[in-house]
Every structure is written in structure tokens, then in C-alpha cells.
Amino acid sequence: MxxxxxxxxxxxxxxxxxxxxxxxxxxxxxxxxxxxxxxxxxxxxxxxxxxxxxxxxxxxxxxxxxxxxxxxxxxxxxxxxxxxxxxxxxxxxxxxxxxxxxxxxxxxxxxxxxxxxxxPMNYLTMTFALITRGQLQKDETVLVQGAAGGIGTATIEIAAALGARVISVVSTPEKAEFVKSIGSHEAVLVDGFKDAVKELTGGKGVDMVVDPVGGDRFTDSLRCLGPLGRLLVVGFTGGEIPTVKVNRLLLNNIDVRGVGWGAYASPRAGYVRSEWDRLIPFLEAGSVNxxxxxxxxxxxxxxxxxxxxxxxxxxxxxxxx
Ligand SMILES: NC(=O)c1ccc[n+]([C@@H]2O[C@H](COP(=O)([O-])OP(=O)(O)OC[C@H]3O[C@@H](n4cnc5c(N)ncnc54)[C@H](OP(=O)(O)O)[C@@H]3O)[C@@H](O)[C@H]2O)c1
Missing domain, CATH: 3.90.180.10 (Medium-chain alcohol dehydrogenases, catalytic domain)
Known part of the structure; x- marks a missing residue:
């Protein structure tokens, strides 16, 4: 072959x-x-x-x-x-x-x-991330970094299908148009995203950040979270692995949660299949595509x-x- x-x-x-x-x-x-x-x-x-x-x-x-x-x-x-x-x-x-x-x-x-x-890779990761790790609720607001990429587009589709509002962060206007065409409610550019998110949420901030990028935008992502907000660490396409000053978590009542789908799934026989079965109604309805x-x-x-x-x-x- x-x-x-x-x-x-x-x-x-x-x-x-x-x-x-x-x-x-x-x-x-x-x-x-x-x-x-x-x-x-x-x-x-x-x-x-x-x-x-x-x-x-x-x-x-x-x-x-x-x-x-x-x-x-x-x-x-x-x-x-x-x-x-x-x-x-x-x-x-x-x-x-x-x-x-x-x-x-x-x-x-x-x-x-x-x-x-x-x-398999991105959608099974993101059902685990949004539901199991993030406990996403209907009507919550999710901010997603690297939104036009594989993890980003899976986040947009699953979070929207679960009834959340999605704000995407992207690097170009073309990517902003693209993420809106697949269901992101709003899109903002990387430059100045923190202020744009504050404005879009009336100063409240978001309930969850999905971060597959890391790097120097991490602290501004944390600043976008409202009280009881959760930031999900998914990857580091930006290259640098950020560090967290934990006083930020204390002062603002926010969490940083790691998402290691493979590490969670591999010792649990049948787990990955149960995540797939959770996706099937969305696949059949076309909301995950x-x-x-x-x-x-x-x-x-x-x-x-x-x-x-x-x-x-x-x-x-x-x-x-
Ligand atoms: N934790 C887990 O279980 C798990 C599972 C699967 C994947 N991952 C990880 O998730 C991350 C994202 O994967 P993906 O498949 O979504 O990647 P992708 O399709 O390439 O998308 C990554 C996005 O990151 C942004 N980005 C920012 N700086 C970048 C840089 N220097 N180089 C490349 N992209 C950059 C880009 O968006 P802009 O240009 O708009 O900024 C790009 O669209 C990877 O690190 C992957 O290993 C983790």
C-alpha cells in the first residue's frame, strides 16, 4: 500500500x-x-x-x-x-x-x-472538555482562542449545539468571517480581544475560555472570565507554555482546568466510545459537521x-x- x-x-x-x-x-x-x-x-x-x-x-x-x-x-x-x-x-x-x-x-x-x-480527535476532546471538565451550561458564554482551527471549530459547533453563546478570537478578518459562517455568534481579532470581549458582554466577562493556543495572550484570557469562570487549557500552538499567578484565581473566583483527553481516555475501556455515542445525535442532526x-x-x-x-x-x- x-x-x-x-x-x-x-x-x-x-x-x-x-x-x-x-x-x-x-x-x-x-x-x-x-x-x-x-x-x-x-x-x-x-x-x-x-x-x-x-x-x-x-x-x-x-x-x-x-x-x-x-x-x-x-x-x-x-x-x-x-x-x-x-x-x-x-x-x-x-x-x-x-x-x-x-x-x-x-x-x-x-x-x-x-x-x-x-x-475523532477534536470533537471527542471537546465533548470531554466542555461537558466533563468545563461543566458548560446552556446560555453560558464561551470564548474560544484559535477559533478557526480544528479544536476551535469543534468548540464552536459543540458549544453552540449545547445552547451556549460563542465568541471567537482569530488573527485575520477572513478567519472572523469563516467562524461566523459556521455558527460563532461573534468574532474578535487577537489584537485588543480583551476590551472587545468586555464590550460584547456588557462588562460581565465570559463563563468559559477554551485555550488551544497558550502564549502571551493567556493572561488577557484570564481577565476575560467573569466570577466562577473556567479557563480550559487545551494546547500550546503559540509555542510558549504560560504560567498562572494563583492570586488571580483567588481574587476573581476563577478556575484554570487542564484538558488531557488521551490521558483520561486511555485507561478507561469503553470511555471513548461513550463520548462518540454522545455525539451521534448531533451528527445525525447536522449540528456537528x-x-x-x-x-x-x-x-x-x-x-x-x-x-x-x-x-x-x-x-x-x-x-x-
Ligand atoms: N488537550 C488535548 O487533549 C488535545 C487534543 C487535541 C489537540 N490538542 C492540541 O490543541 C492545539 C490545537 O490543535 P488544532 O488541531 O486546533 O490546531 P490548528 O487547527 O492548527 O489550529 C490552531 C490555531 O492556533 C492559532 N495559532 C496561534 N499561534 C499559532 C502558531 N504560532 N502556529 C500555529 N497556529 C497558531 C491559529 O489561529 P489564529 O491564526 O487565528 O491565531 C490556528 O488556527 C494543539 O496544540 C494540539 O496539540 C490537545
Whole structure:
């Protein structure tokens, strides 16, 4: 089969596309013919050896996707021909992937392979983040940083579907138009976002901040929280890991909460599937529908990953083997 491999930890420009042996199905695994694979920030970090999980090269890039079951374990709920999505950490930018059954999910008939490929990593993270960690309530206001990216667009769609008001923070007017087109109630630019949020909320501040960016805007994000507000730490695309002066938490009655979806999910058998089942009504209703702005063949997977580094992606891009 053809696959995209990281052979040197030198970034997306150095990935190699070529023939490799197809994986065989291990015990408890489902063999899937990949139709589309979602491109995520961790793929960029993995290509540079900067992700928390550090596999030895060569390895096949790609942490999620959607496709058709070729072979499943005896007694499995899946059988050959089923449409599924999957989460895999690596291996998805290839013709075929073998995945543990607990990380394979039924894909509703109304969801395309391209959209389905973009759901596992960001949407499962954000149901865990918004509901389990953040305890988001209907009619609360959520401020989301990096809103036009993968985690950002998942936040917009899920928070809006749960009945929250969403304010997006983005770096360009084009991204502001884009996030409003997928359901963000308001959008503000990074420059001066704190004052814009104060104005939009009549001085009250927001109930929750979702922060996949970190960096130097973190303190202003904390300043946007109203009393009993929660800031969810999701990632650090801005590069720098911020620090918190805890007197701010005390003085303003606010929380900073970490979100480590993988760390929570991996020791809990069946947990990821229960999160997927929580998403299914939203998928069937169309309120969760990942915006895919670009489709790349395997040969151009490096270019797809590089777009995340260049900060130019609207929503998600996918690789189609
Ligand atoms: N905690 C978890 O369980 C979990 C799960 C999944 C992903 N993550 C993490 O969440 C983060 C976001 O992932 P994602 O897939 O949403 O990424 P993405 O699609 O690339 O979006 C990231 C956004 O960050 C903003 N950004 C600010 N500074 C940036 C920089 N120097 N380089 C690139 N982007 C920058 C960009 O928005 P603007 O240009 O508008 O500022 C961009 O749209 C990553 O760190 C990822 O590892 C965490």
C-alpha cells in the first residue's frame, strides 16, 4: 500500500510517500481501508519529534480517519463493508490501517468520509472538555482562542449545539468571517480581544475560555472570565507554555482546568466510545459537521501538514489515500 512516512524528524517538508507492507490485523483490531484522514496539529509536532508521544522513525503519520471495514474480530459489532471513523495516533495516512476496536466508531450514513475523518480527535476532546471538565451550561458564554482551527471549530459547533453563546478570537478578518459562517455568534481579532470581549458582554466577562493556543495572550484570557469562570487549557500552538499567578484565581473566583483527553481516555475501556455515542445525535442532526476546506492526495500530505505550521487552514484539511 502507499503511505506517508516520517523518516527524519525534520518537519512536514521531509515526509516520504512510498510503498510499504499492509498491516496485518492483531488481536482485537479492526482492519480498515482508509478513505480520508484528518490532519491535526499533533501530526505537525510528530513530524518534528516535538509531540509528547515520540515514536522512532520510520513511522506512518496520521492520527484519525474514516473508511470501510475490511476485516473485524469474531463477535465484533463491526463487519466487512461497514462505514466507520477511527482514532489511531499514527498510521492513518495510508491505504489500510489496523486499529483496536475501542477506537473504531460507527459513522452515520449522512456524514461523508471527509467530515467523518475530522471528528475523532477534536470533537471527542471537546465533548470531554466542555461537558466533563468545563461543566458548560446552556446560555453560558464561551470564548474560544484559535477559533478557526480544528479544536476551535469543534468548540464552536459543540458549544453552540449545547445552547451556549460563542465568541471567537482569530488573527485575520477572513478567519472572523469563516467562524461566523459556521455558527460563532461573534468574532474578535487577537489584537485588543480583551476590551472587545468586555464590550460584547456588557462588562460581565465570559463563563468559559477554551485555550488551544497558550502564549502571551493567556493572561488577557484570564481577565476575560467573569466570577466562577473556567479557563480550559487545551494546547500550546503559540509555542510558549504560560504560567498562572494563583492570586488571580483567588481574587476573581476563577478556575484554570487542564484538558488531557488521551490521558483520561486511555485507561478507561469503553470511555471513548461513550463520548462518540454522545455525539451521534448531533451528527445525525447536522449540528456537528466539521468544515473541511481542503483535500490533499497522499503525495501532498506534507503540504497539508505544513499549512497548519503556516497558520492558514480554515477548519480542517484532509488527506485522501
Ligand atoms: N488537550 C488535548 O487533549 C488535545 C487534543 C487535541 C489537540 N490538542 C492540541 O490543541 C492545539 C490545537 O490543535 P488544532 O488541531 O486546533 O490546531 P490548528 O487547527 O492548527 O489550529 C490552531 C490555531 O492556533 C492559532 N495559532 C496561534 N499561534 C499559532 C502558531 N504560532 N502556529 C500555529 N497556529 C497558531 C491559529 O489561529 P489564529 O491564526 O487565528 O491565531 C490556528 O488556527 C494543539 O496544540 C494540539 O496539540 C490537545
Amino acid at each position: 502507499r503511505a506517508v512516512q516520517v523518516v527524519r524528524l525534520e518537519g512536514p517538508g521531509s515526509v516520504e510517500v512510498g510503498e510499504v507492507a499492509e498491516p496485518t490485523r492483531g488481536e482485537g483490531q479492526v482492519l480498515i481501508e482508509v478513505k480520508a484522514a484528518g490532519v491535526n496539529f499533533p501530526d505537525l509536532l510528530l513530524s518534528k519529534g516535538m509531540y509528547q508521544y515520540k515514536p522512532e522513525p520510520p513511522f506512518i503519520l496520521g492520527g484519525e480517519g474514516a473508511g470501510v471495514v475490511r476485516e473485524a474480530p469474531e463477535g465484533s459489532e463491526f463487519s466487512a463493508g461497514d462505514r466507520v471513523a477511527f482514532s489511531s495516533t499514527t498510521g492513518a495516512f495510508a491505504g489500510v490501517v489496523a486499529v483496536g476496536e475501542g477506537s473504531v466508531f460507527p459513522l452515520p450514513g449522512n456524514v461523508s468520509f471527509e467530515a467523518g475523518a475530522c471528528i 466539521p468544515p473541511v476546506s481542503g483535500t490533499f492526495p497522499l503525495e501532498k500530505a506534507g503540504e497539508a501538514v505544513a499549512q497548519l505550521d503556516a497558520r492558514t487552514v480554515l477548519g480542517k484539511v484532509v488527506v485522501t489515500p
